[in-house]
Each structure stands twice: as C-alpha cells, then as structure tokens.
Amino acid sequence: MDGILDVSWRIQCLLLLVTGISACPCSDPALCDPIQHSRDLETYVFYVKSKNWKHYDWTQVTTVALFGPYDPELMCFAHSKGARFVLKGDVPLKHIVDAKQRANWIAEKVNLAKSQYMDGINLDIEQPVLPDTPEYYALTDLVKETAEAFHREIPGSQVTFDVAWSPSCVDNRCYNYSAIAEFSDFLFVMSYDEQSQIWTECIAAANAPLNKTITGYEQFMNMSIDPKKLVMGVPWYGYDYVCLQLTEDNKCTLEERPFRGAPCSDAVGRQIPYRTIMKQVNGSLTGRLWDDGQKAPFYNYKDTKGALHQVWYDDPQSIALKAAYIKKLGLRGIGMWNGDHLDYSDNPVAQQQSRDMWKALIP
Template sequence: MALPLLSPLCLLACRPRGIPGLALLPLVVLPLWAGARCPCQDPALCQPIRHHPDFEVFVFDVGYRTWKFYDWSQITTVVIFGKYDPELMCYAHSHGARVVLKGDIPLKDIIDPTFRASWIAQKVKLAKAQYMDGMNIDIEQEANCFSPEYYALTALVKEATDSFHREIKGSQVTFDVTWSPKCKDRCYNYTGIADACDFLFVMSYDEQSPALSECIAAANAPYKETLTGYDDYIKIGINPEKLVMGIPWYGYDYTCLKLLEDRVCTIPKVPSWRASCGIASGQQVPYKIIMKHVNSSISGSHWDKNQQASYYNYKDSSGHLHQVWYDNPQSISLKAAYIQKHGLRGIGMWHANCLDYSGDAVPKQQTKEMWKVLNPKLR
C-alpha cells in the first residue's frame, strides 16, 4: 500500500548577498516519504523506464484517480498535471510507461542563466525523489522573435534535457508547442527546441480558423488547419519523428446570438489574448458531458464536411440557443491517418480525464472507442 502524499510546502529563499538582482526561487520541501524508500510493493518499479517505444501514446492526467481505468496497453508516457500520486507512478511503471513532471515558469525569469540552472536542478531533484522519468515543459506565453526570451527558452530546453539525461538514465524531456509554428503571438525557436529535447507535443486544438475570425462557432481542431500545422512544422526543418500529434478530448459550447438555418451560430466578440472572438466566446466541455447531452439536444449530432467535425444545437433552461463542437472517433481517425502517412512519432490527448470511466454500458463503449482510435493498428 502506498504511503500518503503530503502537500509540498514552499519556502522563499533569501537573496544571496553581493549578487544584486538575482531572481528568487522557492525551495521545495519534499513529502516526507520522497526519496526515503520506494513506495511500490516491488522496489524494481522505482527504477526509471529506459525503453523507448516505436510509437508514442502521450497522456495528460489532471487527477481524480480515473487513471486506473485508462488503456494501459497503449500508454507510453503520463504527464502529471494534477497532484502527484505515487500509486500512479508504480502502476505506470508496471506497464512500462513513463511518468513525468510538468514544467512551467515565467519566460522573463529564465533570461537569468543562474535562475535557469537552479530551476532545472530543483526539477531534477523532485523527479528523482518521486521516482519519475523526466519532464514535460508546458510554457504557453507570448514571446517576440529574437528577443531575450526567445533565446533563453531554447537554452532552457537544452539545459533541462541535458541535465535530466545525465542525472536520470532513460529520462525524457518534451515540450508542448502550439498547433502551428505560424502563430503570431508565440514566436519560439521551434527548430532549436525540437533539436534540444526528445520530442514536441503539438497542441492541435484551440485553433483559430477563418470561421472563428468571422465570429461564428466552429470546430476546436478543423481538419485542414490541423494538418497544415504539421506540414508547416515539417517545412521549417523539424523531423516528423520529433512530432507527437495532440488531439482534444473536449469540445466547446457556444451561446448563439443567432442560429441561422440550424447550422450557423453567430457568437459575440470577446477581447482575448488570441482573437476578438472564437474560443474565448465558448466554454470547454469534456467529451463525457457532450455524450450525455447530444441525444437529448434539439438537433442531434451533425457532421460538418468542411471542418470534418461534429456539432449539435440545444436550448438551455433560459431559452438561449447553444451550439457545441467536438471531436469524436470519426474526426480523430481522419486526422490520425496523417501520423502513419508522414511518420510522426505518435499521438496524445488533452486530457485523459475527459472520458466517462463509470463503467455503465453506453459510456464504457464510448470511452473504449476513444482509446481505440489512438492505436494505428485498430483504426
């Protein structure tokens, strides 16, 4: 039985004298059991995973202990975005899957090489103490081309990868990138970052398609835009084997200003950091909730041939009309065909907790189909 996890405490480090302007880093106080002894019944499960699979299935877990019901016959990496669970680590290792940390830090802080080194050292220490296998760097902040942040981010990824590889044999460092390298607000050195780390997880969702710029509800990950994003990454010189396709296991619920011909849902302009309308006008909805509501909607599920995605309309208790766009096994399989055709490293999703693991017959089958579509041999 795994020992309980204590909440980490953070103490603020004192600024060293004689070094003006040095950024401060929190000193992480690890759980009492961390590093003391292996929390697994089999001590061998605390050893890092060294095998590198031919096909990557990259899973994000945000908590709620639904991980016991995942399809572990496919999973190769689990990124912990929720509270660390030593039982999950033991279980994943028993199936040969890596368990990695989330890494996020303000870009302005990493310009300082000393701060970068301290942050990386703490992440390595934490990974070792929790018997983990690396880190997934998830930095989703604006940066200008050739700015100090632009160069510092590439340096951070390289230094983190080198440090993890040196300190934890078989470890893995990955980086999350937006759906297209042409996104104007996030100018990163994508080729340099890809070269520096093990691979990139491409977040092919929350895309701003031409339809969204017209302030009408549209797909979260339209087919053409999604695949064009991968074409563009490859065109700038990134090896397809360094790219993992990220798919959404959630959709967007839009409140319509008007619903024209039961198809076109106009949405309000909402100022945001990405666009004046689009995903900022909607609410994220997990696939399990979508599947509960679609059959009782006023329209039933419809298929959009242009965007290769599903949607439905419903009316809320106040009488407002809504349109919900989402991905399902049909839309995912169409995009996933690109993986084998172009030699991508694998597939993953945000996030695994979006499915229904209750065990009831209908949702159980729906959940099974969503996992099944990840496997290129079963599509």
C-alpha cells in the same frame, strides 16, 4: 552499458534516501527504476485528477504527464506497464532569463523528479514570446539545459515541449521551434484550441478541423523538423458557444471577444469534457450533426433560459481521421488533452464510448 546505468541509478536512489527522501513506494523496488526504452509509437497521456488512470488503455500508454497531484500508486503502476511518468514544467519566462535562476529552476525539477522516481519532464510554457527578445533566447536555453540535465541525471529520461497547433506565432508564441525540437526528445503538438484567434467571421467552428490541423504539421516539417519529433495532440473535449443568432443552416454567430490582435476568439465559449457532451448530445435539438468541410461533429441545444447553443467537439470518427495521418506523415505518435475527460463509470454505454475513444487513437 544498460547494466552500468541501472547500478548508477540505484546508487543515486540510495544517496537520495540518505538525504531524507522517502523510500521507494512500490512493492517491487525495481519499479522505481527509470524507464529506459521507447516504443515505436508514442501514446502520450495527460493525467489531471482522481483514479481515472486505472481505466486507461495501458496497452497503448507510453508516457503519462503529471498535471495533477502526485500519486505514487500511479507511478508504480505506470512503470509496471513500461510507461514513463513525467513532471509538468512551467515557469514565468521572466524568471529564467538569468542563467543562474534558470539553472536553479532546472536543478529543483531534476531533484523533484528523482525524489518521486519519475522519468522526465513535460515543459508546458505556453507564454507569448516575440522574436529576438531576452525571453526568446532564454526559452531555447531552458529547453537545451533541461534536456542535458535530465538526460545526465536520470538515465533514459524524456524531455518534451508543448507547442501550439502551428509554428506561425499562434497567440504570439513566436518560439525558436527548430532549435527547441532539436534539443528536446519531441514536441507535443496541441492540435486543438485552433480558434483561439478567429480572423474571419465571428462564428462557431470546430475546435480542431482536419485540414487546419494537418496544415500545422506540414508547417513544422517545412521548418526541417523531423516528423519523428512530432506527437499529435487531439482534444477529448469540445466548446459550448452561446449563439447571438443561429441560422437554419447552422451558422452560430458569436459575441466579439478580441484576443491578441484577432477580433474574435474561442474564449467566448466554454470548454466541456467528452463525457458531458455524450450525456447531452442525444437529447439536444438536433442530435449529432457532421460538418464535412471541417470533418467534425457538432449539435445545437437550448438552455433553461431559452438561449441557443452550438457545441463543437471531437469523437472517434474525427479523431480517427487525424490519427490516419500519423503513418502518412511519419509522426512519432499521438496523445490527448486529457486522459480524464472520458466517462469511466460502470455505465455500459459510457464504457463503450470510452473504449471507442481510446481505439480511435490507433492509426
């Protein structure tokens, strides 16, 4: 059957060439064939910009999701390493409530993936949806029909869907999670931004505290979602908060900024990549501190205007604790937002820090 699929795909490529699509950009035309096999442990990488991908740990990478400009060199290289290279799929839900518009959008994405010799699509919707609305049903249909089209048109292709850290209507994303998991190849669980809705005190806290993160996976599995349909997403970034007040026991009070019903939100903070954090932490007021309740590092610093800040982030220690649950819970794998948040410069210290972050993904 695999041989038949290979021939079929090559015929499709020839047809695309006839219609004006550019030829395979790889030195070896076989690298334009879709990846059809899967590995036991998924390591999912979101690519955003530049040539950082050359420094990824390709012994781990299984899928690269394109969230930046298309780079044919990256496609060829990923395929040479046996890794899938997939599109980003995002569309306003009001545009796909109509079945015909939905079909047109899917056909457009399939054709784009074919023309760029890609291996599927990552559906990154992240829009508020309430139960039993037209958007609720249209979203489920979108996942089902997208998966059917990609699997039919591109042999071995992968269709995934990004979900919040918990299925409990986080940020009003009240999706049909069980059905979406069934129709897609797997869910990428964004186990970060877990303070997007702060219902308790308005204080700075970890972006992805361990107990809260693991509770989210238990909730998904309690919906009868197969753990092999869940990939754990971890953050390679942190949040920088300005403290209205900072107590001696490191309690950083935040400005109240309501978000979707909650009195406070991490929106009052500023996202900063891991590479920036590593350049700042050692020269901060406190150096790296560890919160044993949340299993996360943080530090305090003072800016040039004299304002006190608190930064919460994830590092190899906190990520390794989460990764250990992949085997314990039987999850499909791990991934991060995003692969370009590390320092891939020639600095030896930065190189070791980046290697340690990649290594932490291995459960």
